[in-house]
Amino acid sequence: MYGTEHKTLKFKIVARETLEVRPTRNEILALPVLIRNHLSQGLPRQALLVYTQFRRKGIYTWGVLPLILKACASLPSIKHGKSAHAECIKSGVICDVSVGTSLVDMYAKCGDIIESRKVFDYMPERNVVSWNAMIGGYWRNGDAASALSLFEKMSLRTYVTWVEMISGFARTGDTVSARRLFDQVPPELKNVITWTVMVDGYCSNGQMEMARELFEAMPQRNFFVWSSMISGYCKIGVVEEAKMIFDRIPVRNLVNWNSMISGYAQNGFCEEALKAFENMQAEGFEPDEFTIVSVLSACSQSGLLDVGKDIHNMLSHNRIKLNQIVHNALVDMYAKCGDLINARLIFEEMTERNSACWNAMISSMAIHGQCKEALELFSRMEDSNEKPDEITFLAVLSACAHGGLVDEGMEIFSIMQKKYGLEAGIKHYGCLVDLLGRAGRLREAYSLVKNMPIKPNDMVWGAMLGACRIYMDMEMTEQVAKDISTLNSSIRSADNSHYVLLSNIYAASDRWEKAERTRMDLVNEGFEKTPAHSAFMPCGA
Known part of the structure; x- marks a missing residue:
């Protein structure tokens, strides 16, 4: 009797536990809603996490697979994308056109254009969205020829198709081909978006005359095209024209204000940027x-x-x-x-932290004399997942120069090329010359200048002369002066700082005749600066 009751009780407990883990209708309906919310907020990782958690609870619906593939494409994560692809096959929905299109898009955005095309070719049914996704994938991976070939094979095109092609050519800098296609767009498909994409293509490539001509011809304008014009003018430094465009906007939105404020800041008009920020808030944004x-x-x-x-x-x-x-x-x-x-x-x-953040912190340490702290941060950056770039090494070499850390600086310069495969630029060599010069190793610095693979500029020669002045090495000063005198006239005329330094070195060593002669050379070269005229004065000017 006891055994029978025990078995019955055990059966009831198992049955209850089975019922408790069985997903409810509300849970199944909640899954796509949660994933969509995370994607709309730009949180693809959280979308994948929710999907994984629900799957572990046995909650699943194949309708979320296109959303999951979208999350994988956004990251991008081909590892998760392939797992989702396997789910599509197991669920038997691989033949669904929306799932196939999502796979095409995911593989293309993850950089596997071959797999993307393979999925596209094996799709039993394709719609125009599928074709557009494949064309967009080719453009994203820099294959203009394949994109154009596919475009020409299409029997049905939407305005999105034309937009993909026009923006694709524009992104590669081929605005001629982009414009040729724009002129071929059927009248019924030439809407405000196709116009905007062409104008933005000109703006992105700095062709503001062409952009302005097309902009003025637009039958109607959206907020994005106004922002494109503002950003385009600011990109080439013509802030006055950008402000004139901004003032013409009939109804401004936050994107327009951001374009103008960003343009001011990028061109050094800090006071105007802050004033525009105040005005934006005053208008309720x-x-x-x-x-x-x-x-x-x-x-x-x-x-x-x-x-x-x-x-x-x-x-x-x-x-x-x-x-x-x-x-x-x-x-x-x-x-x-x-x-x-x-x-x-x-x-x-x-x-x-990305490289920009590491670089900002390392540079600030170097500028404010905390050289060892800058090197410690650099070491931490190396241990992190973020790879140092040319700007990082410039900041670290500068820290070494200011801190007199010669051996460390030479080692860092070496690993820049050997370990990270980065090519040293003129500024890196300038830092190294400055480092050796400050340490009094003038012969080594001079040897570096003479043997560097790129032609030394005024900054490099200025670092050499600065070291000569510190240590009053007249023999080296004479040699550097001789080298400077043989410089190309266009390079020599770019800056008068080396003439001033030479004159000061000669004066400090009581060689007044040479000091005066150097001053006369400065006058004879005709160093005069023509002041620039602008309606706006950048901060710090």
Whole structure:
């Protein structure tokens, strides 16, 4: 009897546990909603995490697979993408046109264009979206010929097809082919988006006359094309024209304001950037992360630490997303304004750091004389997943020069080329010459100048002369002066600093005749600067 009751009770417990883990209808319906929400917020990793958690609970619906493939494409993560591909095969939905199109797009965005085309070719059914995804994939992977070949085979095209082709040619710099296609767009498909893509193509390539001509001919304009024109003019430094375009916008939105503020900041018009930021808020627009990055850049350029701190405090009140770009801008602002404590605090709190963030922190340490700390950060960067770039090495070499760390500097210069395969530029050689010169190793510095694979410029010769002045090595000074005198006239006329240094060295050693002769050479070269005229005066001018 006991045994029978025990078996019955055990059966009931197992049955209840089985019922408890069985997914409800609400849970099944919640899965795609949660994934869509994460994707709309730009959080593909969280979307994949939710999918994995639900799968472990036995909750699954094949309808989420296109969303999961979209998340894999956004990261991009071909590993997760292949797993999702296997799920499609196991679920028997591989023949579905939306699933096939998502796979084409995922593989292309993950850089595997061969697998993308294989999926496309084996699709039993394709629609125009599938063709567009394949064409877009070819453009994304730099295969213009295959994109054009596929385009010519299409029997049905939408305006998206034309947009893919026009923007594809424009991104490669071939605006002639882009314009030829634009002129071929059927009238019923030539909408505001096709016009905008062509205008933006000209703007992105700095062809503002062509962009302006097409812009003025547009039958209607959207907010994006106004921003493209503003950004295009700012990109080539014509801020006045950008402001005139901005003032013509009938109804502005946040994107238009961000374009103008960013343009000001990029061209050094810091005061105007901050004023535009105030005006934007006065018109009722709340800043987003893109606004904040531009305004913090203006603060860092002009050294306005107090304003930068106010903007930092604003972030929490305005619920602005503190992503990596905003964190980088904060580190850069505090570092360039001399507040290394706050810069370091934000830096250490970051869970992910890209090369720009590491470079900002290392550069600030070098500039403010914390040379050993800069080298420690560089060592930490090497241990991280982020690979040092040319800017990193420039900052570290500068730190070594300022700290007199000759052996460390020589070693870093060596691993830059041998370990990381980076080619040293003129600035890297200038730092190395400065490093050796400051340490009094003038013969080594001079040998480096004479044997470097690129032609030394004024910065390099200036570093040599600076070292000669510190150590009053007249023999080396005479040799450097001789080399400078044989420079190409266009290079020699680029800067008068070496003439001034030479004159000062001769004067300091009581060689007044040579000092005067050098001064006369300076006058004879005709060093005069014509002041620039602008409606706006950049900060620091």
